[in-house]
Amino acid sequence: MPGTFHRQVSNFSPYTFQLFFEGERFLSPYGKRFVPMGRSIRIKAVSLFRLKYKKEMIQIEEKFMSRCIELARHGAGHTAPNPMVGAVVVLGNKIIGEGYHRRCGEAHAEVNAISSVRDERLLRESTLYVSLEPCSHYGKTPPCAELIIRKGIPRVVVGCLDPFPEVAGRGIRMLREAGIEVVTGVMEHEARALNEAFMLFQTEKRPFVTLKWAESADGFIDAFRSSPDVAPIQFSTPETQVRVHKLRAESAAILVGTRTALLDNPSLSVRHWSGKSPVRLVIDRELKLPEHYHLFDGTVPTLVYTSRLKKDPSGKVEYVQLDFKVSIVQQILQSLYERKLNSLLVEGGATLLQQFLASGYWDRAVIERSPMCLFEGVKAPAIPSGVVHSERFGGHDYLVYTHSRKDN
Numbered sequence: 001m002p003g004t005f006h007r008q009v010s011n012f013s014p015y016t017f018q019l020f021f022e023g024e025r026f027l028s029p030y031g032k033r034f035v036p037m038g039r040s041i042r043i044k045a046v047s048l049f050r051l052k053y054k055k056e057m058i059q060i061e062e063k064f065m066s067r068c069i070e071l072a073r074h075g076a077g078h079t080a081p082n083p084m085v086g087a088v089v090v091l092g093n094k095i096i097g098e099g100y101h102r103r104c105g106e107a108h109a110e111v112n113a114i115s116s117v118r119d120e121r122l123l124r125e126s127t128l129y130v131s132l133e134p135c136s137h138y139g140k141t142p143p144c145a146e147l148i149i150r151k152g153i154p155r156v157v158v159g160c161l162d163p164f165p166e167v168a169g170r171g172i173r174m175l176r177e178a179g180i181e182v183v184t185g186v187m188e189h190e191a192r193a194l195n196e197a198f199m200l201f202q203t204e205k206r207p208f209v210t211l212k213w214a215e216s217a218d219g220f221i222d223a224f225r226s227s228p229d230v231a232p233i234q235f236s237t238p239e240t241q242v243r244v245h246k247l248r249a250e251s252a253a254i255l256v257g258t259r260t261a262l263l264d265n266p267s268l269s270v271r272h273w274s275g276k277s278p279v280r281l282v283i284d285r286e287l288k289l290p291e292h293y294h295l296f297d298g299t300v301p302t303l304v305y306t307s308r309l310k311k312d313p314s315g316k317v318e319y320v321q322l323d324f325k326v327s328i329v330q331q332i333l334q335s336l337y338e339r340k341l342n343s344l345l346v347e348g349g350a351t352l353l354q355q356f357l358a359s360g361y362w363d364r365a366v367i368e369r370s371p372m373c374l375f376e377g378v379k380a381p382a383i384p385s386g387v388v389h390s391e392r393f394g395g396h397d398y399l400v401y402t403h404s405r406k407d408n
């Protein structure tokens with residue numbers, strides 16, 4: 001009856017099992033008699049025990065790594081160009097310290113987690129969980145790997161490796177060379193997804209590009225307009241506007257086309273969510289945008305992509321010359337890479353969005369679909385790949401597409 005045997009063993013605690021195993025005897029499920037344990041049964045039992053132990057360990061590791069990821073998210077909108085990172089210090093299955101990277105230039109997650117532990121001596125018996133590989137170089141702060149070694153932490157569990165060239169596996173190596181047990185790849189997918197923009201910026205040397213627009217149920221992004229005196233169609237509701245502003249706060253830069261800037265006079269700032277306004281970018285080939293527009297109010301750093309040479313004596317607006325005879329998308333992305341702006345939100349209009357879609361340089365498209373119909377107007381861009389996520393919020397549909405590299 002192997003089935004009965006398996007069930008019985010898998011219900012044992014590791015300790016109970018060990019007691020039986022040590023005597024090389026097994027309690028028969030049919031009577032209270034000890035029977036000698038055959039070699040094959042013993043091997044099976046040992047592997048079952050290992051499997052169960054491993055499963056339990058994975059559950060424990062994942063529980064603490066989830067907490068790291070949850071903590072890391074508190075830094076959203078404040079850490080760029082740095083990644084969001086969370087860390088916890090665990091002793092005997094209990095969290096005794098935790099922290100996250102709050103803002104670029106401030107202490108890293110490991111430093112905050114370690115300094116939150118009341119009794120420093122406990123660190124010598126604890127495990128440090130961290131969602132990203134500890135750094136090994138002197139940046140704005142000293143290396144975290146050095147701190148971990150100095151504090152005598154014997155075990156470190158890491159979510160994913162840091163692709164940043166000055167770290168890239170060196171942090172892990174430093175810890176291992178110091179005799180620290182290091183476990184890597186716990187919830188690796190989730191830990192990488194947390195910092196999609198940061199990862200892509202390091203590996204592909206360009207910002208993570210999100211395309212965003214709101215459209216009517218019949219696929220228009222605005223009515224036909226030729227003057228800023230006619231207000232644009234308002235698809236967003238106060239509820240859905242909060243989402244737009246959250247997306248802005250999570251982006252390092254935000255871009256609009258010339259006609260959108262001319263007709264809408266947008267400020268592109270973060271008002272309905274907490275966080276920093278992204279650097280504003282606008283295309284203005286012929287420099288025809290009026291200087292009294294919100295984009296030139298000097299409240300947020302602003303870049304104008306143009307074919308002309310111009311300098312703003314006040315330094316509030318930067319004019320970047322592009323070659324408009326070739327695709328401007330790669331030139332824009334290059335200019336953002338040079339300025340260490342690792343995520344870009346393209347907020348329209350249709351012509352500009354379509355240029356990004358055609359170039360293949362986009363990673364995600366977020367579309368808010370209102371139940372309203374326009375029957376005619378500016379046609380919404382056409383998306384080539386399938387929806388990966390959709391939800392209803394505030395009476396509107398939200399469609400999120402991700403760009404598979406195979407689509408190119």
Ligand SMILES: NC(=O)c1ccc[n+]([C@@H]2O[C@H](COP(=O)([O-])OP(=O)(O)OC[C@H]3O[C@@H](n4cnc5c(N)ncnc54)[C@H](OP(=O)(O)O)[C@@H]3O)[C@@H](O)[C@H]2O)c1
Binds near residue numbers: 221256263286349
């Ligand atoms: N519902 C929404 O989410 C949403 C969002 C944004 C905008 N909108 C609406 O969309 C409308 C504007 O869209 P649109 O398609 O007409 O204009 P757009 O994409 O905002 O701007 C396009 C203009 O940018 C300039 N440009 C120069 N080089 C370019 C290039 N390589 N790629 C793209 N643009 C380049 C061109 O103007 P020049 O020829 O003058 O250089 C071009 O006509 C407005 O009605 C606005 O309210 C709706």
